[in-house]
Amino acid sequence: MITAERKPFDEILELVEGHKKVLVAGCDTCVAICLTGGEKEAEILASELRMKAEADGREVEVEHTAAIRQCEWEYLDMIAEKVEWADVVLSMACGIGIQSMAEKFEPKLVVPAVNTNMLGMPQEHAVWLERCGACGDCVIGETAGICPVVRCSKSLMNGPCGGSHDGKCEVTGPEKEEIDCAWHLIWERLKAQGREELMYVNRPPKNWSRSSSGGPRKMVREEAKPV
Amino acid sequence: MTENGHKAGSNLEKVLSAGTFAVTGECGPPKSADGGVIEHKAKLLKGYVDAVNITDNQTAVVRVCSLASAVTAQQNGLEAIMQMTCRDRNRLAMQADILGAATLGVKNILCLTGDHLSFGNHPEAKGVHDLDSLNLIRMYKDMRDEKKFQCGEEMTVAPPLYIGCAENPFADPFEFRTLRLKKKIEAGADFMQTQCIFNVPKFKEWMKEVRAMGLHQEIKILAGITPLKGVGGARYMKNFVPGMDVPQEIVDRMAAVEKGPPSHAEGKKLAVEMIKELAEVEGVAGVHIMAVEWEEAVPEIVEMAGLLPRPAVA
Numbered sequence: 398m399i400t401a402e403r404k405p406f407d408e409i410l411e412l413v414e415g416h417k418k419v420l421v422a423g424c425d426t427c428v429a430i431c432l433t434g435g436e437k438e439a440e441i442l443a444s445e446l447r448m449k450a451e452a453d454g455r456e457v458e459v460e461h462t463a464a465i466r467q468c469e470w471e472y473l474d475m476i477a478e479k480v481e482w483a484d485v486v487l488s489m490a491c492g493i494g495i496q497s498m499a500e501k502f503e504p505k506l507v508v509p510a511v512n513t514n515m516l517g518m519p520q521e522h523a524v525w526l527e528r529c530g531a532c533g534d535c536v537i538g539e540t541a542g543i544c545p546v547v548r549c550s551k552s553l554m555n556g557p558c559g560g561s562h563d564g565k566c567e568v569t570g571p572e573k574e575e576i577d578c579a580w581h582l583i584w585e586r587l588k589a590q591g592r593e594e595l596m597y598v599n600r601p602p603k604n605w606s607r608s609s610s611g612g613p614r615k616m617v618r619e620e621a622k623p624v
Numbered sequence: 625m626t627e628n629g630h631k632a633g634s635n636l637e638k639v640l641s642a643g644t645f646a647v648t649g650e651c652g653p654p655k656s657a658d659g660g661v662i663e664h665k666a667k668l669l670k671g672y673v674d675a676v677n678i679t680d681n682q683t684a685v686v687r688v689c690s691l692a693s694a695v696t697a698q699q700n701g702l703e704a705i706m707q708m709t710c711r712d713r714n715r716l717a718m719q720a721d722i723l724g725a726a727t728l729g730v731k732n733i734l735c736l737t738g739d740h741l742s743f744g745n746h747p748e749a750k751g752v753h754d755l756d757s758l759n760l761i762r763m764y765k766d767m768r769d770e771k772k773f774q775c776g777e778e779m780t781v782a783p784p785l786y787i788g789c790a791e792n793p794f795a796d797p798f799e800f801r802t803l804r805l806k807k808k809i810e811a812g813a814d815f816m817q818t819q820c821i822f823n824v825p826k827f828k829e830w831m832k833e834v835r836a837m838g839l840h841q842e843i844k845i846l847a848g849i850t851p852l853k854g855v856g857g858a859r860y861m862k863n864f865v866p867g868m869d870v871p872q873e874i875v876d877r878m879a880a881v882e883k884g885p886p887s888h889a890e891g892k893k894l895a896v897e898m899i900k901e902l903a904e905v906e907g908v909a910g911v912h913i914m915a916v917e918w919e920e921a922v923p924e925i926v927e928m929a930g931l932l933p934r935p936a937v938a
Contacts, residue, residue, distance in 0.1 A: 550742075551710070551711070551737055551753045552753045553737065553753070554756050555758040555759070555804075555807060556800060556803075556807070557795065557796070557797070557800065557804075558737045558757075558795075559737070559792030559795045559819055560739070560795065560866040560867045561795050561797070562796055562866070562867060563796055564796065564797075567739075567740060568742050578796070581796060584797050584800055596803065598807075599762065599807055599810055599811055600758075601759065602715065602754070602755050602774060603754075605754060
C-alpha cells in the first residue's frame with residue numbers, strides 16, 4: 398500500500414492561508430489504512446482548522462469529505478459539489494489522489510495536507526516499513542523475496558557492503574533506530590532455501606530507465622481497452 | 625595491455641607483480657580550495673610509499689575531488705591511487721572521470737561503494753548508487769580490456785588502469801566476505817586493500833579462507849593498517865566507525881600510556897608490530913597505511929618496519 402504522513406500543522410496553515418472556504422478531502426483507501434488521511438482524519442483536521450481560526454479571530458468555513466479513492470475519476474464525481482463550494486481543497490490523499498483532484502477540478506486550488514512517503518506494509522500495528530521502490534524491473538525472484546533497491550540503503554545489487562554488522566546496516570533510521578541489512582537477510586533466507594549460489598554471480602548494472610530515471614512512466618494494456 | 629605485459633604500467637602494479645612487498649599510503653584532500661595541502665602530504669610520503677590513495681569525499685564530506693588531488697600528488701612525484709565511490713556519480717560521470725584521469729596520467733583506481741550520505745555533511749543530498757562497486761570494477765575492466773563503454777559502444781583509446789577494490793574482513797555475514805572478494809576478482813579487480821585491521825587473529829582466520837579458495841593467487845592483497853595516535857581515536861573507531869573491529873586489548877594498551885608523545889610513540893610501535901605480523905601471513909602482498917590526518921607518522925613507521933628503501937622500478 399501507499400503510505401503518507403500528515404504535514405506539520407503550521408505548514409498546512411500556510412498552504413490554506415487567506416482562504417475563506419476550506420474543504421479537507423480525505424481518501425478512504427491507502428491513506429485511511431495507514432491512519433493518516435481517511436474520512437476520520439479529515440474530520441479531525443477540519444476541527445483543528447476551525448478551532449485555530451476561532452482562536453485567531455479569523456472567519457473561515459471548514460468542511461470535510463472523503464472519496465472512496467481520490468485516484469479514480471468516477472469517485473471524484475461523488476464529491477464534486479463540495480469541491481465546487483470550496484476556495485481551496487486540502488487533500489489528504491497520496492500524491493496520486495491530490496494530482497487527480499487538481500486535474501479533475503482545474504483550475505480549483507488543491508493543496509496537500511500529507512507527505513506521501515513510501516510503498517510499504519504494516520510490520521506491526523501502527524508501524525510501516527518500505528517494501529517496494531517501483532523500479533520497474535523486479536529482482537526479488539533472485540533475492541529471496543527481499544527488495545535490495547529500497548531495503549539496502551545503497552541499493553546494492555551484489556551483496557552487502559562493508560558496513561554490515563551483526564545483521565544491521567551502517568545507516569540508522571530517523572529515530573536512530575537500527576535497520577536490518579537487507580543483504581544479510583537475503584543471504585540467510587537464500588541459505589535456508591538452499592539457493593545461496595544466487596549470491597555468487599555478478600549481477601550486471603541495473604536498468605534504471607524503467608524507473609523514474611527514464612522519465613514519467615505510462616502503462617497501456619491494449620487487451621483491456623474498450624473496443 | 626602495455627608493451628611489457630602490464631595492464632597499466634603503474635609503479636604499484638610493477639612493485640606488486642615483481643613480488644615485492646608493497647607499501648601504500650593514504651591522503652585525504654582538504655575541505656577548501658587549498659592545493660597546498662595535497663602537495664605537502666605528497667612531499668611527506670614521497671619515497672616512503674609506492675603509491676598513495678587519494679580519498680573521494682571520504683565519510684561523505686565534500687573535499688577537493690580525488691581526480692584533481694591525484695594529479696596534484698603525481699605532479700609532486702608521488703603516484704596516486706584515485707578512489708572512486710558509487711555514491712556521488714552515475715555511470716556517465718564515472719566513465720568520464722576515468723577517461724579524464726587517464727589523459728592526465730592517473731593509472732591506479734580504487735572502486736568503492738562509499739560511506740552513506742547520512743554520515744557526512746550533506747545528509748539531505750540524493751545518493752546516486754546507479755552502479756555498485758562490482759559493476760564499477762567490471763565497467764572499468766571492459767573499458768581497459770575491451771575498449772568498450774558500459775553501454776557497449778567502442779572507444780578508440782582505452783584507459784590503462786590498474787583496478788583496485790576494498791574489502792572488509794570484519795563485516796558480516798563473515799562467511800560471505802571471501803565470496804564477495806571472489807566476485808570482485810571475477811569482475812576484474814587486480815588488487816585489494818582491506819579495511820583497517822586491529823583484530824589480527826580474525827584477519828588471519830579470513831586469510832585462511834582466502835587461501836583455501838586460492839584467491840590470494842588471483843589478486844594482490846594489501847593489509848590495511850591505521851596507526852593510533854591515542855586512546856581517543858581507538859575508542860572512536862571501536863564505537864563509531866562503521867565496519868570497524870577494534871579489540872578491547874588495543875584500547876587498553878593505548879589507554880595505558882600518557883597522552884601526547886608517549887602515546888604517539890606507542891601507536892607507531894603498535895602499527896610496526898602489526899605490519900611485521902601481517903607481512904608473515906601467506907597471501908599478504910603488501911600493507912596499506914591509513915594514517916588519517918597523521919601522514920607525518922608514516923615515514924618513521926615504514927622505516928621501523930624495515931620496509932625501506934622502496935624499490936625503484938623501471
